[in-house]
Amino acid sequence: MVKEEALMLGPHRSLVGIYTAAASSSSSRGADVVVVLLNAGLIHHVGPHRLHVRLSRALAARGISALRVDLSGIGDSSVRPDGLPAQELAVREPREIMDELTRRGHQNFVLFGICSGARQALKAAVGDPRVKGLVLVNPAVLVDAPELTSQAATQYYLRRSLWSPRAWVNLFTGRVNYQGLFRSLAGMIRRLGRGGNHAHDKPALIDMIRRELEPLVAQGTRLLIVLSDRDAQFIKLLDGGVRALQNDGQPQIQLYPKADHLFTSLKEKAELVEQVCRWIESLQCASSETDARMPRRVLPAD
């Protein structure tokens, strides 16, 4: 039976988190990690379609503890009394949560986030060596290129609609946004006229993403980036695709082109949970091997 505990966290005791304890002690492996699951946008800590609950319990069954948490003003958590701006809180609150878990004896963390949660996880991890791993599901960082994003969206929708009889029926019965459709097609024709791609955009974009991820790689944080839906389509448009962003296999990038943005379908949700569990298990094994070779670093008490 899974053991779960409701916690009030943060300096104002205003953040609600549910701690799922590892089903069995894995201390013999040395470097136990705790997975902190951040909010997917405004969806509370249960996660989209209960994904965070499912993932926390699957991790616990494999000997890995997890904390799913609501940041200020989201889900069960109160608004902070200190009125700090949201941008600052995005970095500060995940770290405050890790501070609290550090006081409870945990030293190594994996941050997990979907969409804006992934963005927050990424920002909070930079400069914090306690973060051994990051799982970023459809992080907004990879789609901060409007023209390429629009190109990805057009290709995505056209490819899907082309083979859908209902889409054709909709086209001829007026149930489509003609203005939007013509705008997309015009954009596509313009791009074809210019040679079909944005060679000048892509290297800059790849460079931008690499620069974003570089400090994390440098501090030894392992990354799993999961992309689905339009985000998966987007990455395929980069010259070299996934490989364009990798260096020595890092970050690991997993594509789920058929899954939607929040992994709604039960089958795809189960696949994501399995993938993330396996990746964190392997990260934990790798960390404990490193720990066995290196003297244990003691973090200053908060």
Place this chain on the structure above:
Amino acid sequence: MTAGSVPREDWREEFVPYFFGEGPRRLYACHHLPAVVAAPAKAILICNATGHEYERTHRTLRQLALQLARSGHHVLRFDYRGTGDSAGKYAHSGPAEWRQDVTTAIEECERISGHRQICVIGLRLGATLAAQVAAVRQDVESLVLYAPVADGKSLLGEWEHAQAEYEHKHGRTTRHGMSDEVLGFALSDTFRAELTALALPEPNPALRRVLILAEQAAEKGARQMAQALASRGASVSIEPVDAPAIWRREPFEAIVPFKLLRRIVAWMKEG
């Protein structure tokens, strides 16, 4: 907590998230403590919507709990088994188990508040479950049924339609009504059968007051429900839901129907 009927300007909400019950019936709850000592304070239990409607309405029900606590009531929100943070899998639970959970939560609400009579507020299927449980107890004095589901078949139809729309949008081709999930939540044959057989609540003389906030499209069902509840003397009023149907809107829209929440808070004061 302060004495008087109005909380201090610098009042900050106080609530306790916790689990109660054991094993497969261990349920997650939030107890919102009253901001003021004001008579007549009530103990209020909130019953969630279910499935995908749960996450879409969570924000609103939390806000409702906050507003009620602010006006001096004890409020308990909880998750049925297989939903939210409570134990179990959604696929293994359904209306029969959730009615048991409402019963357990009513007792928990009495325990934490020290009250012997409580009010129950339910949303969508949660409203129907609340009314069904209230019908067989002596300790529920009032009910607020927010967009209650009087006809399980229509709810099932609505959910299947939503799933079909989703599948179409994402280029999938399951036949209408044949999917075994609805927007990320399992839909078993047992669950379908239980929804289809969903019965109207029985009348109960212990129930004094009922407020039904009815969707226009479901007004007929709401009237049937009102008739069933009023036949043993409860004072039942039906008012229209003058707000967006939040259970059909995505959580990122963050719509909270504050006007409607204020109406519920005011209604609590009236009785």
